[in-house]
Amino acid sequence: MAGDYDASTRTAKRTATAGVIGWGLAMVVLWSVGAGVAFGDPEIRLSLSQYQRAQLVTTELGVNPATILVNVAVMGGGTYAWSARAECDWLTIDPNSGTSSGNFNLVHIGADVSKVQPGGHVCNLVYECEEAINNPVVVPVYLYYRYDADGVLSVPGEYPTIQAAADTARNGDVILVADGVHASEGNRDVVLRTATTLRSQSGPSRCIIECQGDEETTHQAFICQVGAGSQEYAIEGFTIRNAFSISGGAITCLASGPSIRNCIFVNNYGLNGAAIKGGGACAGVEVPIQITNCTFYGNYSEAGASVVNMEGHGYDAAMLRNCIMKGNSEPQLRTWPVAKCGIPTIDVRYSVLQSDWWMGENNRLVADCEPLFADEGAGDFHLKSQAGRWLSDEGRWTTDEATSPCVDAGDPGSPVGREPFPNGGRVNMGAYGGTAEASKSYFGGPPCETIVAGDINGDCRVDFADFCILVQQWCVDNTP
Numbered sequence: 152m153a154g155d156y157d158a159s160t161r162t163a164k165r166t167a168t169a170g171v172i173g174w175g176l177a178m179v180v181l182w183s184v185g186a187g188v189a190f191g192d193p194e195i196r197l198s199l200s201q202y203q204r205a206q207l208v209t210t211e212l213g214v215n216p217a218t219i220l221v222n223v224a225v226m227g228g229g230t231y232a233w234s235a236r237a238e239c240d241w242l243t244i245d246p247n248s249g250t251s252s253g254n255f256n257l258v259h260i261g262a263d264v265s266k267v268q269p270g271g272h273v274c275n276l277v278y279e280c281e282e283a284i285n286n287p288v289v290v291p292v293y294l295y296y297r298y299d300a301d302g303v304l305s306v307p308g309e310y311p312t313i314q315a316a317a318d319t320a321r322n323g324d325v326i327l328v329a330d331g332v333h334a335s336e337g338n339r340d341v342v343l344r345t346a347t348t349l350r351s352q353s354g355p356s357r358c359i360i361e362c363q364g365d366e367e368t369t370h371q372a373f374i375c376q377v378g379a380g381s382q383e384y385a386i387e388g389f390t391i392r393n394a395f396s397i398s399g400g401a402i403t404c405l406a407s408g409p410s411i412r413n414c415i416f417v418n419n420y421g422l423n424g425a426a427i428k429g430g431g432a433c434a435g436v437e438v439p440i441q442i443t444n445c446t447f448y449g450n451y452s453e454a455g456a457s458v459v460n461m462e463g464h465g466y467d468a469a470m471l472r473n474c475i476m477k478g479n480s481e482p483q484l485r486t487w488p489v490a491k492c493g494i495p496t497i498d499v500r501y502s503v504l505q506s507d508w509w510m511g512e513n514n515r516l517v518a519d520c521e522p523l524f525a526d527e528g529a530g531d532f533h534l535k536s537q538a539g540r541w542l543s544d545e546g547r548w549t550t551d552e553a554t555s556p557c558v559d560a561g562d563p564g565s566p567v568g569r570e571p572f573p574n575g576g577r578v579n580m581g582a583y584g585g586t587a588e589a590s591k592s593y594f595g596g597p598p599c600e601t602i603v604a605g606d607i608n609g610d611c612r613v614d615f616a617d618f619c620i621l622v623q624q625w626c627v628d629n630t631p
């Protein structure tokens with residue numbers, strides 16, 4: 152820190168007074184003499200500037216971080232008293248006053264973590280000297296209070312908010328979010344700067360990011376600023392609703408390609424892209440945004456796309472698999488050419504769309520493939536099934552009079568995951584596909600009472616259909 156003194160305020164003040172008495176010219180002469188003795192107006196000097204991040208870091212619960220040292224002096228040819236104070240209660244300053252005749256005083260800056268919760272914090276440190284022309288000098292001090300032993304940052308168990316966890320997370324960490332409707336500051340407009348997987352505790356029916364955005368106060372859910380070349384990371388198992396944004400979407404990916412899995416996007420609004428928006432720098436993004444088993448319902452964009460809007464993302468921009476889109480404004484998908492970046496691509500497979508504007512491989516239309524949600528008006532996007540549908544509120548299975556065509560209609564190459572038996576040996580489309588809440592496969596009768604070895608799809612027979620699944624998955628190894 153030492154050796155780099157804050158010259159910015161000095162320059163500004165000098166410019167302001169230079170015209171009055173030719174002070175500027177006089178100073179040039181004095182400085183060029185280089186006598187090493189300070190003349191003129193007294194001035195606070197620090198070995199720290201607002202352009203250097205003063206960081207305090209601790210990784211254990213209740214343990215204060217090591218202090219950092221800051222030199223403070225008052226230059227000006229006399230002896231002056233200075234004092235320092237914090238604009239918060241956790242920042243400690245020792246000593247917090249002194250006198251300087253141009254000599255530097257050493258000050259220890261620290262944090263009392265008993266006054267804060269784990270997470271990221273910032274506090275202004277204010278140095279004052281009444282006679283100084285640059286009084287007061289204010290510098291921000293950052294505190295990273297990371298408490299974690301296992302790489303899983305629990306919200307709110309260990310960190311009060313998702314943002315607090317994200318502020319101290321490292322690449323490869325998991326932020327685990329407890330069930331509930333998360334509507335408060337710190338749980339929306341969350342900026343992710345590290346390749347950290349954000350996961351709900353028990354899926355999208357129980358973990359809701361309620362953005363509560365409107366024209367007056369815009370809010371998004373997550374803004375990914377992880378950067379190019381970062382390792383893989385994911386956003387998994389959330390319902391994200393009621394975002395309202397002008398330039399972004401419910402999830403905005405700035406030069407950043409997360410995997411977005413098992414999420415439900417409901418009633419999000421964005422002027423230039425509603426649910427997911429990709430964009431930012433066009434170079435160096437080698438990882439596309441991978442959107443797998445997501446459900447999009449009732450999202451609306453005026454000038455962009457309601458589901459995925461890509462701008463200048465370079466490379467293969469977005470890949471959708473096993474998704475269901477219904478009741479969104481047109482267009483649902485859109486790419487925008489950007490100078491120098493070319494036109495980004497969106498690749499959609501094994502998904503249900505509501506118009507044929509973007510029909511690709513193995514996609515189907517809502518018109519001939521009505522997804523049969525349990526109760527879309529009430530926000531229940533489990534698929535109807537005669538063999539079994541999970542009732543999240545009651546914690547039990549029920550059956551319907553019809554079975555959704557989205558059951559067992561996902562990519563045969565996608566893992567079936569934790570889908571309960573009978574699962575058809577094939578993943579379902581939509582947000583519950585591949586999870587323990589996936590609707591069961593119906594084969595014209597009640598599920599068989601005993602599981603027969605070799606009956607992969609669960610239709611109670613061992614036949615060629617099972618053999619086909621076996622062949623398709625032959626030698627696939629999903630060992631973590």
Ligand SMILES: [Ca+2]
Pocket residue numbers: 298299300301302303304305309
């Ligand atoms: Ca932990």
Ligand SMILES: [Ca+2]
Pocket residue numbers: 558559570573574575576577578579589590592
């Ligand atoms: Ca299935």
Ligand SMILES: [Ca+2]
Pocket residue numbers: 605606607608609610611612613614616617
């Ligand atoms: Ca079978």
